[in-house]
Amino acid sequence: MSAVLEIHPARAAGLPDAPPPAASTARQPDLQALRQLAETRFAPRERALHEAAALPLENLRELHDGGWLRLTLPESLGGADSRLGTGAAPTYLQAIRTVARVSPGTAHCLQVHNHALWTVLEAGTPEQHARFLAPLQRELSLFSFIGSEPGLAPGAARFQTTATPEAGGLRVHGRKQYATNGVARGYGIVFTSLDGAGGSQGEGGMAANHQMVIVEPGMPGVSQDDDWYAPSGMRVAASPQIRLEQVRVPASHVLGQPGEYLRGRWQGRFHLGFTANYLGMGEGILQWSLAWLRQFPERVADPFVQAHVGEVQVALQAAAAALDHAIAAWRQPDVQRAELVSMAAKSTCAQAAVLAADTLGRLTGSTALFDDHPLGRLIRDLKTHILHVGHDRTHQTIGAAALGQAFDSTRQR
Structure with missing residues (x-):
């Protein structure tokens, strides 16, 4: 073999x-x-x-x-x-x-x-x-989003990273994490909160103080800690910590107006990027597992194996249809509906991929998980990456919308 x-x-x-x-x-x-x-x-x-x-x-x-x-x-x-x-x-x-x-x-x-x-x-x-x-x-040049912060509570009214206005631009200070692509080889879009706008209890909150700025590695005070990132999966999506020590950001690098990211409902536009990745992982797990199983005539002839392979294929086919349906929803004017449909597709693709990992992991056996093979890495990547979904939050949001209650369909989880 x-x-x-x-x-x-x-x-x-x-x-x-x-x-x-x-x-x-x-x-x-x-x-x-x-x-x-x-x-x-x-x-x-x-x-x-x-x-x-x-x-x-x-x-x-x-x-x-x-x-x-x-x-x-x-x-x-x-x-x-x-x-x-x-x-x-x-x-x-x-x-x-x-x-x-x-x-x-x-x-x-x-x-x-x-x-x-x-x-x-x-x-x-x-x-x-x-x-x-x-x-x-x-x-x-690689671009990144630099928004996540250690200890930032969900729904917080402000980022811990601050942007203080000064002549010709802003002075930015803070610490970020999970900055996929980093800033060492390109640019980072940093999420900050403007001093004096939408205070912790003030009117407007993030909608008033959220300010995007673009930083690059040559700026004094910008540093990157690559050694911090050591998860069990998605290790190839290197996502370092970024320190911003009183970084002077000129006006040329201030991106949009305060609250632009929230008004543009940008987070809701990104649901389908995760969706496509989950679906691809599930398909990759199936592709490799079928190649492995075909080496064993007694397994491919086993009705139990055949039935479960078929179960996975059905789930992935339905997930692919959900992705296509969500893409089509964005061609209509109802953005909130498109976000909800995208959240449903994201959860559907994640769950189909998990089914593929769990089912095919049993069918292929433990040897298939040796480091010589990609299956174990794909499964670890999947288990790590779907933490972005937050199935309970996704389903609660979709349910709240169906019941006529308040909801936010831009949230990842």
């Missing part, structure tokens, strides 16, 4: 390839080429990246060269014009799904980067487009 099995294409697992995107004025990247790239180039690197809990720089360089790190930008900026509500909306989500079948961590880096570009595109000025976005056609 070979130590490392080839990961078969989706069709070998009985899974449909991603549907082609709708017509768009921008040239659409080739998802089949991306699948080939992930299977032949990313897969052999995955074990070493997991062991090092390292940013997948080689993967990201190849994604950059293929245009995958500009998907959410318009054609004028070298992108595919793929954002929710556009005709090419499925492209960036299907790219995340495709990469997640092999490297969920790389897929999350891709997701965060493209979401950040989309935010700069809509919230930024033409000058900021020229400064931060246009150069991506020539060189690799």
